[in-house]
Amino acid sequence: xxxxxxxxxxxxxxxxxxxxxxxxxxxxxxxxxxxxxxxxxxxxxxxxxxxxxxxxxxxxxxxxxxxxxxxxxxxxxxxxxxxxxxxxxxxxxxxxxxxxxxxxxxxxxxxxxxxxxxxxxxxxxxxxxxxxxxxxxxxxxxxxxxxxxxxxxxxxxxxxxxxxxxxxxxxxxxxxxxxxxxxxxxxxxxxxxxxxxxxxxxxxxxxxxxxxxxxxxxxxxxxxxxxxxxxxxxxxxxxxxxxxxxxxxxxxxxxxxxxxxxxxxxxxxxxxxxxxxxxxxxxxx
Numbered sequence: 001x002x003x004x005x006x007x008x009x010x011x012x013x014x015x016x017x018x019x020x021x022x023x024x025x026x027x028x029x030x031x032x033x034x035x036x037x038x039x040x041x042x043x044x045x046x047x048x049x050x051x052x053x054x055x056x057x058x059x060x061x062x063x064x065x066x067x068x069x070x071x072x073x074x075x076x077x078x079x080x081x082x083x084x085x086x087x088x089x090x091x092x093x094x095x096x097x098x099x100x101x102x103x104x105x106x107x108x109x110x111x112x113x114x115x116x117x118x119x120x121x122x123x124x125x126x127x128x129x130x131x132x133x134x135x136x137x138x139x140x141x142x143x144x145x146x147x148x149x150x151x152x153x154x155x156x157x158x159x160x161x162x163x164x165x166x167x168x169x170x171x172x173x174x175x176x177x178x179x180x181x182x183x184x185x186x187x188x189x190x191x192x193x194x195x196x197x198x199x200x201x202x203x204x205x206x207x208x209x210x211x212x213x214x215x216x217x218x219x220x221x222x223x224x225x226x227x228x229x230x231x232x233x234x235x236x237x238x239x240x241x242x243x244x245x246x247x248x249x250x251x252x253x254x255x256x257x258x259x260x261x262x263x264x265x266x267x268x269x270x271x272x273x274x275x276x277x278x279x280x281x282x283x284x285x
Contacts, residue, residue: 018275023056025198026160027274028256030188031063031109033205035264042112045203048270049165050118058160061113061120061167062191064184065105069093072100083140089181094144097181101169102126109167121164124171125182128155131172131190133180146172146180148187151194189247193254200251201273202244203264208282209245211236222283225249248284259284 029049035041052059066087070080073096081088089097102124113120125131130153133146159166170187172180185202192200209231211218223231228249231237237245248259262269262281272280 015275019055019057022052022198022274024058026058026060026192026195027052027199027201028060028062028188028192028195028197029201029203029270030184031061031203031264032066032184033203033264035203035269036063036065037067038265041264041267043116044267045264045270046109046112046116046118048268050113050116051271052274053118053165059165060156060160060191060195060197061109061165062170062184062188063101063105063109063167064170065101068105069097069100072096083142086142086145087181089143089145091144094179094181098124098126098171098179101171106167106169113165113167119164120167121159122167122169123155123159124169125187126171126173126179128152129173130155130168131170131182131187133172133174133182135174135180144178144180146174146182148172148182148190151190153191153194156191156195183243185244185247189251189259192251192256192259196255197251198257199274200248200256200259201270202247202259202261203269204244204261205263205265206241206261207263208261208280209237209241213238220282221279222285225252225284228284245284252284 031045035045049059049061073080106122110120110122131148132150133148136142136145136147156166170182170184172182189200207216207219209220210216211220228245244261251259260273260281260283262273269280
């Protein structure tokens with residue numbers, strides 16, 4: 001469908017207040033799910049990130065890469081092991097995670113952003129001591145899976161101040177130099193909090209928080225973080241949504257202006273969320 005020049009102009013005019021609001025502000029995007037495996041969606045996300053950067057928004061892209069890790073493990077004849085939906089990471093798997101996330105996945109994204117006209121810089125949590133961690137404690141032993149204990153954002157801020165888009169893979173080290181796999185949602189939340197970001201955006205494979213998980217028309221567009229415990233008691237927040245929403249809540253409570261869970265299956269969902277009054281997912285304030 002051909003768009004007339006007057007409609008193009010109106011779209012830009014409508015976006016102006018949002019561009020002004022976010023100018024020179026930090027926005028942290030956690031990139032994953034379908035948006036990372038679909039080539040069409042990947043191109044759309046990279047275009048969104050470059051556009052945001054081009055209009056003066058300081059974008060930090062934090063990524064995981066579970067499917068790529070699984071694929072590489074399969075190539076070397078090693079079966080992926082999951083406990084309650086979380087990857088068990090032995091020493092060998094931790095080395096693969098470091099190689100795949102900080103190597104192939106990270107550099108592929110940097111290359112893609114650069115091809116779209118961005119100025120991207122690939123980093124991982126090990127660089128500059130950005131992410132320090134301890135072994136994750138719990139009912140089950142997940143091996144080399146870590147909880148972040150410290151975030152040093154100097155390298156990220158230096159990159160942003162020099163006009164780069166930092167692209168961060170979520171591996172970290174403990175005080176003995178052991179490498180740990182870190183949940184990308186958690187890492188994005190911690191990094192956004194430390195940066196006092198304007199927004200934290202978690203891209204997922206669902207529409208947002210639904211009042212009825214089987215009915216996408218029941219999307220809850222806005223949640224005050226004080227409402228979250230009651231929503232958990234009602235069972236509206238349950239299962240895999242609990243850790244994602246806890247990341248959103250923690251970020252807001254630690255200084256992030258707003259956090260969002262958006263549907264990464266929709267092309268340009270980042271722009272729709274940031275540059276429109278209705279948005280597309282669930283906003284936590």
